[in-house]
Amino acid sequence: MPQQVRGVIARAVGDPVEVETIVVPDPGPGEAVIDIQACGVCHTDLHYREGGINDEFPFLLGHEAAGIVESVGSDVTDIAPGDFVILNWRAVCGQCRSCLKGRPWYCFDTHNATQKMTLLDGTELSPALGIGAFADKTLVAAGQATKVDPAARPEAAGLLGCGVMAGLGAAMNTAEVGRGDSVAVIGCGGVGDAAIEGSRLAGAHPIIAVDVDAKKLEWAKEFGATHTVDASTEEPVERIRAITGGNGADVVIEAIGLPQTYEQAFFARDLAGTVVLVGVPRPDMKIELPFIDVFGRGGSLKSSWYGDCLPSRDFPMLIDLYLQGRLNLDGFVSETIGLDEVEEAFHKMEAGDVLRSVVVL
Numbered sequence: 001m002p003q004q005v006r007g008v009i010a011r012a013v014g015d016p017v018e019v020e021t022i023v024v025p026d027p028g029p030g031e032a033v034i035d036i037q038a039c040g041v042c043h044t045d046l047h048y049r050e051g052g053i054n055d056e057f058p059f060l061l062g063h064e065a066a067g068i069v070e071s072v073g074s075d076v077t078d079i080a081p082g083d084f085v086i087l088n089w090r091a092v093c094g095q096c097r098s099c100l101k102g103r104p105w106y107c108f109d110t111h112n113a114t115q116k117m118t119l120l121d122g123t124e125l126s127p128a129l130g131i132g133a134f135a136d137k138t139l140v141a142a143g144q145a146t147k148v149d150p151a152a153r154p155e156a157a158g159l160l161g162c163g164v165m166a167g168l169g170a171a172m173n174t175a176e177v178g179r180g181d182s183v184a185v186i187g188c189g190g191v192g193d194a195a196i197e198g199s200r201l202a203g204a205h206p207i208i209a210v211d212v213d214a215k216k217l218e219w220a221k222e223f224g225a226t227h228t229v230d231a232s233t234e235e236p237v238e239r240i241r242a243i244t245g246g247n248g249a250d251v252v253i254e255a256i257g258l259p260q261t262y263e264q265a266f267f268a269r270d271l272a273g274t275v276v277l278v279g280v281p282r283p284d285m286k287i288e289l290p291f292i293d294v295f296g297r298g299g300s301l302k303s304s305w306y307g308d309c310l311p312s313r314d315f316p317m318l319i320d321l322y323l324q325g326r327l328n329l330d331g332f333v334s335e336t337i338g339l340d341e342v343e344e345a346f347h348k349m350e351a352g353d354v355l356r357s358v359v360v361l
């Protein structure tokens with residue numbers, strides 16, 4: 001029987017989001033219904049509300065979530081009712097040219113549930129990133145749910161579903177930060193702080209946090225930044241070079257998505273070093289770099305989608321590290337809120353007052 005539950009809906013560009021009744025179908029083949037326990041509020045949810053992703057309103061927002069599998073479709077074998085899972089927005093297909101080359105974290109054909117959730121009048125919903133987890137329950141493709149140790153707090157675990165994984169993975173997977181590598185992270189929101197946390201776990205030193213907000217730099221230290229640079233008063237490239245013996249950092253991670261800070265990352269990197277772009281640029285932005293330096297400085301310029309993560313490989317391992325007290329996921333949970341407080345959480349996020357507000361259900 002399809003179920004009626006509450007969900008947070010964005011109906012039109014700029015309209016405040018509202019809690020409405022949604023209809024969740026029973027899972028068909030390859031699908032699962034998840035009873036959501038917690039879901040973080042991410043910039044991407046706000047981008048959907050602002051029409052910045054596409055115009056397929058109404059959206060069911062929310063995508064950084066953990067919960068319990070309620071029911072699964074006929075052919076689902078990896079998860080079962082009662083499992084504690086983290087949701088992901090890149091369920092790999094196993095058959096595209098990237099999966100077949102043994103690189104499923106780049107899967108070029110990720111998928112979501114086939115059936116649609118709807119409003120009471122039958123209007124089809126577009127779930128944010130194919131998830132839609134500001135809801136009591138949601139319907140996903142079974143591959144979007146990864147079983148992890150149920151001892152983890154849902155509000156911390158769910159954050160691995162998006163921004164925190166993007167930052168951790170930018171350091172650990174994309175940059176392959178190693179012991180003793182020097183790392184600079186430009187932009188210390190939730191994603192940048194996760195890149196700092198990932199660099200600390202990987203054994204980096206020094207770890208240099210760069211931001212224009214003094215409060216963000218204080219928080220960055222709690223995740224493992226050994227040095228901070230206030231870019232509102234200091235020149236970041238010079239400071240990063242000074243802290244690294246005049247050379248620049250082995251790895252520089254840009255976690256904002258601005259041409260200006262990407263260029264800083266490019267020049268703050270040591271010869272043969274690595275730049276990782278995890279911040280998402282707007283479509284109209286352009287960068288300008290001296291071509292001879294792109295060649296002459298060597299190394300690599302990479303971008304990182306979702307931390308190049310493979311949920312089945314990374315989520316259980318990261319939750320185990322969290323439960324051992326080695327990965328600080330709790331530090332990203334600035335506050336827990338109710339389903340009716342998402343709009344307020346957007347304002348706090350825009351003001352930079354929180355790393356993550358997390359809806360608890």
Ligand SMILES: NC(=O)c1ccc[n+]([C@@H]2O[C@H](COP(=O)([O-])OP(=O)(O)OC[C@H]3O[C@@H](n4cnc5c(N)ncnc54)[C@H](O)[C@@H]3O)[C@@H](O)[C@H]2O)c1
Pocket residue numbers: 043162163166186187188189190191192210211212213216231255256257261277278279280281304305306307352
């Ligand atoms: N690649 C991915 O898969 C992925 C996933 C999630 C989010 N993201 C992107 O990561 C970026 C960061 O996300 P977030 O949630 O941490 O955002 P955020 O807004 O919380 O953090 C950005 C930080 O950058 C700082 N900042 C702004 N301008 C600056 C400047 N000129 N110099 C130094 N610091 C500056 C801000 O003070 C803030 O602390 C966004 O672009 C987001 O879309 C990427």
Ligand SMILES: [Zn+2]
Pocket residue numbers: 092093094095096097098099100104106107108109110
């Ligand atoms: Zn694939």
Ligand SMILES: [Zn+2]
Pocket residue numbers: 042043044045063064162163
């Ligand atoms: Zn997100």
